[in-house]
Amino acid sequence: MVSESTANSINQHLHELVLSSSDVEEFLSELARVSARSLSEPGDEILCGITLLRHRKAATVASSSPAAQAMDEIQYAYGDGPCMTASREQETVHISDLEQDGRWPHYAATVHGHGFRSILALPFLLEGETRAALNLYSHRPCRFDHRATELARDFVHQTSMALRLAVRFAHSSDTAANLKATLETRTGIDVAVGIIMAQNRCSQDEAFELLKSASSARNIKLHALAAGVVESLGQGPTRTHFEV
Secondary structure, rough: OOHHHHHHHHHHHHHHHHOOOOOOHHHHHHHHHHHHHHHOOOOEEEEEEEEEOOOOOOEEEEEEEHHHHHEEEEEEHHOOOHHHHHHHHHEEEOOOOOOOOOOOOOHHHHHHHHHOOOEEEEOOOOOOEEEEEEEEEEEEOOOHHHHHHHHHHHHHHHOOOOOOOHHHHHHHHHHHHHHHHHHHHHHHHHHHHHHHHHOOOOOOHHHHHHHHHHHHHHHOOHHHHHHHHHHOOOOOOOOOOOOO
16 A cells, blocks of 8 residues: 555645646646556556546547557557546456456457556546546556555545546636637627727617628628727728618
């Protein structure tokens, strides 16, 4: 099991990483490297990839090395595998020896051909519809015994909170960016409506209907036409081509 001091150190590092990372992908890349370092032993390197399911499609969003990413992507070519199952079903998938495991035979034969013998895939505990799994690969058969599996589970449990925070930040960031864009578009339309009201001495509703009609007639998006109206105001007393 991970010692309390080690767990606290990992947690602190990951939470600091959430705050310092520019996006979720950067956070996950460092998370994969931290996972591989924490679970490897001298002379026995563990490879780590992180699979994320979005709209029922799987993708490796981070890996500890190009080799780890390549192993993840093999299963996507076959349409299923331990990492996708762990993400989708939210259950731990353990292959102690690829030579003896009968699941996903074509996938197993391909991964085994690259020299790997054992795989452990563990789901992150996330919120909503987001699904992700930590994928561990070893060249040794039976590498992930009870102790190693419990250690990996502890690690996933500790990192799930940080990952939830990162995903939440990303969602908030996307929402804020969309809101900002919407407000900017809405502001431009409102300004254009005000210009049309002043130039045509009409009501707000009439000005908006004029803008909408012109947008439809000219096959120009409303916000783009509104931007043109606003820009024309800075080019002198030219009247816009709207008539009541």
